[in-house]
Amino acid sequence: MAIPLFNSIASWLLKKRFHQIELFLKYPEEVQEELLQQLLDFAEDTEIGQKYDFESIENYKIFRERVPIVSYEEIEPVIERTRRGEQNLFWPTSIKWFAKSSGTTNAKSKFIPVSSEALEDCHYKSGKDLLCLYLNNNENSQLFTGKSLRLGGSKELYQDNGSFFGDLSAILIDNMPLWAEFSSTPSSKVSLMSEWESKLKAIIEESRHENVTSLAGVPSWMLVLLNNVIEETGKENLFQVWENLEVYFHGGVSFNPYKDQYKKLFPRKSFKYYEIYNASEGFFAIQDRNGADDLLLMLDYGIFYEFIPMDAYGTEHQQAMPLWEVRVGVNYAIVITTNAGLWRYKIGDTIRFTSTDPYRIKVTGRTKHHINVFGEELIIENAEEALKSVCKKTGSEIKDYTAGPVFMEGKEKGAHEWIIEFRTPPEDLDYFTEFLDNALKSLNSDYEAKRYNNITLNRPKVHVARQNLFYDWLKAKDKLGGQHKIPRLSNKRDYIEELLQMNN
Structure with a gap:
C-alpha cells in the first residue's frame, strides 16, 4: 500500500504547481519584466551591479542600452576569480559549484557558475x-510506483581551490533532494562513477532487477x-526487462x-517520449x-530571455529583443x-518559435554549428x-553523423562532405546521396540556390563510417558519456x- 499511496500524494502535490504555470502562460511579459527587476x-551591490549601476535601471530599455551582450570568453576572467575564492563579483550569494562544459568535443572547457538559487x-x-506536466497529461500514470533510471555525467566532482566542478548532472545528483534520490536508480555512487565503460556495467547490474517506470x-x-x-x-x-516502463524523458541532442x-x-504505442x-x-x-x-x-525559473535574429547575428546590426517582440518562424x-x-x-543555441500564445519553441541548432562557407546557411x-526523410525512403538507420565543407580549389567547386555511421546502411549509397541532396534543397532555399546547376x-x-567510429573518436578524446556530443555541422x-x- 505504501508505494501506491506515495504515488497518489506525489501526483497531487506536483499537480498543484500547474496553477503557478498558468500564471506565466497568461501574463508572460509581466512575469519576465518582474523577474528581470528582481x-x-x-545583484545591485555586486561588482557588476556597481559597474553598470543596477540600482538605477528601471526597465528593460535601460538594461539593454547599458549592459553589454557577452560570450564566455569575455567573462572568463571574472569566473576564474570566483573559482579562486572571490565572491560577490557577479552574484551576491556564494558560488561554489561550476558546471564543466565544452558543448561538443572542443578541448577548451567552460566553467559555468551554479548558484544555490539556480539549483x-x-x-x-x-x-x-x-x-x-507529464502527470497532468497522463492522469492514470503509475510513474511513482517504480523508479527513474537516470543516466548522468561520467565525471566525478573535483574540488579545486575551494570550489567544485564537474558535469552539471554530477552536481545535480550530488545535491539531489532525498525524495529524488529515493525514486531513482542507479545509486549516486554508481551515477557519479568517472569511467564510462565500467559505469555502464554497474548501471545494468544495479538497475536490471528494479521496477523502472521511466528513463x-x-x-x-x-x-x-x-x-x-x-x-x-x-x-x-525493454518491456521484457522492465514491464512497467511508460516514458522516456530526453534532451541534450x-x-x-x-x-x-x-x-x-x-x-x-502507449509508450511516451517527453523532450x-x-x-x-x-x-x-x-x-x-x-x-x-x-x-x-518556462518563464519563472530565474532566467530572463532575449533573442537575436540569426540573419543579423554577429554583425554590427545585431540587436537583441525581449520575449514579447519575437515572431513565429x-x-x-x-x-x-x-x-x-x-x-x-x-x-550558443538557436531556437525557433512555433507559437507565441503560449511561447513554444523548437531547438534548431548552435550558433557555431552550421555550414555557411558558401552562403548556404x-x-x-x-x-x-533531411536525414529523417532520406532514411524513410531508403530503409536505412543512422547511428551518428557529421558534415563539413569541401573548400574551393582553383576551378573546383565547393561541396559538403558527410561521414555517416549507419545501423542499417542503404542498399545504394549513390541513391541515398541523391535523396539527401534533394531533401536539403527542398528544406533550404539558400542551399538550393548554391546547388543550382552546380x-x-x-x-x-x-562516406560510410565503420562501426563504432564515432564512439572510438570520443573515447580517444576521453569524452565518453555525459553531455558530450558529436558536432553535427562545422564550418x-x-x-x-x-x-x-x-x-x-
Missing part, C-alpha cells in the same frame, strides 16, 4: 515541473546503455536521428503535451540573464529533417579530417 535588485529555483524546480538521459548515450541491457539480458525489447531505433526497443531543453547555464523548456514536437518555454540566438550571475550571456534542423556547390560527398574540416583518418 535579478537587478538582488533550487531552476534545475530542481524544472524536474518537478516536468513531472507535473532520463541524453538519447545517444541512453541508446548505448539500452542496447547493452538487451545484449546482457538476451531479451527482445536532437531525438530525430534516434527515434526509429527507440521505437524498436519500446514496441508499444526537455536544458544546459549547464539553466533549464529552459519542457514538452507540455503528449506527442508534441515543440517545447513550452524566425531563427534566433538565445541570450540569457540568470539567477547564477550570467548577465546577457550568449549560450545550412543549420542542424535542416540536416536532421553554380557554387557540387553534389555532397558521403571547418578539423572533425572531418580526424574521422576520415580513423575511418581508414
Whole structure:
C-alpha cells in the first residue's frame, strides 16, 4: 500500500504547481519584466551591479542600452576569480559549484557558475515541473510506483581551490533532494562513477532487477546503455526487462536521428517520449503535451530571455529583443540573464518559435554549428529533417553523423562532405546521396540556390563510417558519456579530417 499511496500524494502535490504555470502562460511579459527587476535588485551591490549601476535601471530599455551582450570568453576572467575564492563579483550569494562544459568535443572547457538559487529555483524546480506536466497529461500514470533510471555525467566532482566542478548532472545528483534520490536508480555512487565503460556495467547490474517506470538521459548515450541491457539480458525489447516502463524523458541532442531505433526497443504505442531543453547555464523548456514536437518555454525559473535574429547575428546590426517582440518562424540566438550571475550571456543555441500564445519553441541548432562557407546557411534542423526523410525512403538507420565543407580549389567547386555511421546502411549509397541532396534543397532555399546547376556547390560527398567510429573518436578524446556530443555541422574540416583518418 505504501508505494501506491506515495504515488497518489506525489501526483497531487506536483499537480498543484500547474496553477503557478498558468500564471506565466497568461501574463508572460509581466512575469519576465518582474523577474528581470528582481535579478537587478538582488545583484545591485555586486561588482557588476556597481559597474553598470543596477540600482538605477528601471526597465528593460535601460538594461539593454547599458549592459553589454557577452560570450564566455569575455567573462572568463571574472569566473576564474570566483573559482579562486572571490565572491560577490557577479552574484551576491556564494558560488561554489561550476558546471564543466565544452558543448561538443572542443578541448577548451567552460566553467559555468551554479548558484544555490539556480539549483533550487531552476534545475530542481524544472524536474518537478516536468513531472507535473507529464502527470497532468497522463492522469492514470503509475510513474511513482517504480523508479527513474537516470543516466548522468561520467565525471566525478573535483574540488579545486575551494570550489567544485564537474558535469552539471554530477552536481545535480550530488545535491539531489532525498525524495529524488529515493525514486531513482542507479545509486549516486554508481551515477557519479568517472569511467564510462565500467559505469555502464554497474548501471545494468544495479538497475536490471528494479521496477523502472521511466528513463532520463541524453538519447545517444541512453541508446548505448539500452542496447547493452538487451545484449546482457538476451531479451527482445525493454518491456521484457522492465514491464512497467511508460516514458522516456530526453534532451541534450536532437531525438530525430534516434527515434526509429527507440521505437524498436519500446514496441508499444502507449509508450511516451517527453523532450526537455536544458544546459549547464539553466533549464529552459519542457514538452507540455503528449506527442508534441515543440517545447513550452518556462518563464519563472530565474532566467530572463532575449533573442537575436540569426540573419543579423554577429554583425554590427545585431540587436537583441525581449520575449514579447519575437515572431513565429524566425531563427534566433538565445541570450540569457540568470539567477547564477550570467548577465546577457550568449549560450550558443538557436531556437525557433512555433507559437507565441503560449511561447513554444523548437531547438534548431548552435550558433557555431552550421555550414555557411558558401552562403548556404545550412543549420542542424535542416540536416536532421533531411536525414529523417532520406532514411524513410531508403530503409536505412543512422547511428551518428557529421558534415563539413569541401573548400574551393582553383576551378573546383565547393561541396559538403558527410561521414555517416549507419545501423542499417542503404542498399545504394549513390541513391541515398541523391535523396539527401534533394531533401536539403527542398528544406533550404539558400542551399538550393548554391546547388543550382552546380553554380557554387557540387553534389555532397558521403562516406560510410565503420562501426563504432564515432564512439572510438570520443573515447580517444576521453569524452565518453555525459553531455558530450558529436558536432553535427562545422564550418571547418578539423572533425572531418580526424574521422576520415580513423575511418581508414
